[in-house]
Amino acid sequence: MAMAGAVRCWRLGAGPSSLQIQALSLHMSKTAMGASQKDFESAMNQVKLLKKDPGNEVKLKLYALYKQTTEGPCNTPRPGVFDLINKAKWDAWNALGNLPKETARQNYVDLVSDLSSSDSSSQVKPEADRKQPGYETLVVTSEDSITKIMMNRPAKKNALTVQMYREIMLALEAASKDDSTLIVLTGNGDYYSSGNDLMNFMNIPPGEMEKEAKNGAILLRDFVGCFIDFPKPLVAVINGPAVGISVTILGLFDLVYASDRATFHTPFTHLGQSPEGCSSYTFPKIMGQAKAAEMLMFGKKLTAREACAQGLVTEVFPDSTFQKEVWTRLKAYSKLPRNALHISKQSIRNLEKEKLHAVNAGENSVLQERWLSDECMNAVVSFLSRKAKL
């Protein structure tokens, strides 16, 4: 809503200390002797420096006080019923009745002083300060109503250790309760994720195999369950190749943005394993039976453009502009009405929740058996001995 004079623009400007100083000096002048014309002009300039948009209700109040101060009571005809913006502005001004110009000026200065104080205290902190503590395998940050969960084992291609599964679940749990609008999962480095860390299958004492397979299936059930039940929009920002479980759970995301460098690979049969992440249900639904079979059964690796053509990926961006384009898009989406967005997500998901949990349970009990198979053990040993052969 554009409001001439009083609230013309909200742009980046003075740093926090200068904002605080100006807010303080405005506050001191108003309490001492009432706001002067100079205070009023200074407040008008101050409004232009606010970093945070104060919202339409406050802008209307500022507009009304500005008009009352500069022109006195409203005596122009009320705009027509379809001229919604001018009618709202007129109503706000008219509501001030015969408020004296000096009082309106004082109220304007007071309001700007309050806005400046809260604006300076809510200014964006540097990245290091925004980083949430307590995670070893992730970097979790919140900014612009977006919580970003970044897998952070770049040297291991963001392979998912048991600790990482647990930390992702904790981060999702926290994000479901924070004041964010969107949640993003992404990877640090050249890979999005190389899937399950194959070391998870190693160093298990011989007598403990069955117990460990059972524990693994429980962990996987809970991990995938978090994605099924997650109440807010989930966005995958696929910065590079994705393998295994990092691909299959994409069927549970709401948006999947990929760099054109990304690939999508689910080599389950090669590893003696079977699909998880509800992909045995979501992939045929997304891309049709034949294409899903080629990926999940025969391990066909898709390029980002192929994955987009098959509906697994929402949109592909050139790698050179990937981060910039995606984050601009997400920042715009994060300003959408939060409750409406969350309710829409939940309405869509609720139709499928029961089915997805049943699929998750079924996939995990099959996998629990697979992990004990020779086919699986041989594939893991073959991967781990690969370097020794070189």
Ligand SMILES: CCCCC/C=C/CC(=O)SCCNC(=O)CCNC(=O)[C@H](O)C(C)(C)COP(=O)(O)OP(=O)(O)OC[C@H]1O[C@@H](n2cnc3c(N)ncnc32)[C@H](O)[C@@H]1OP(=O)(O)O
């Ligand atoms: C609780 C249990 C839940 C189980 C859920 C089940 C999920 C199923 C899956 O996710 S199946 C998919 C499993 N993933 C893979 O099979 C991928 C294995 N990795 C590779 O094939 C390759 O590493 C690569 C293609 C991802 C990358 O190859 P590249 O040659 O570019 O790089 P390196 O191989 O040298 O990798 C760098 C270091 O990272 C280690 N690493 C990479 N991925 C994994 C992995 N998934 N598990 C364990 N380690 C991995 C790799 O060993 C190198 O380590 P090093 O530097 O110490 O040598």
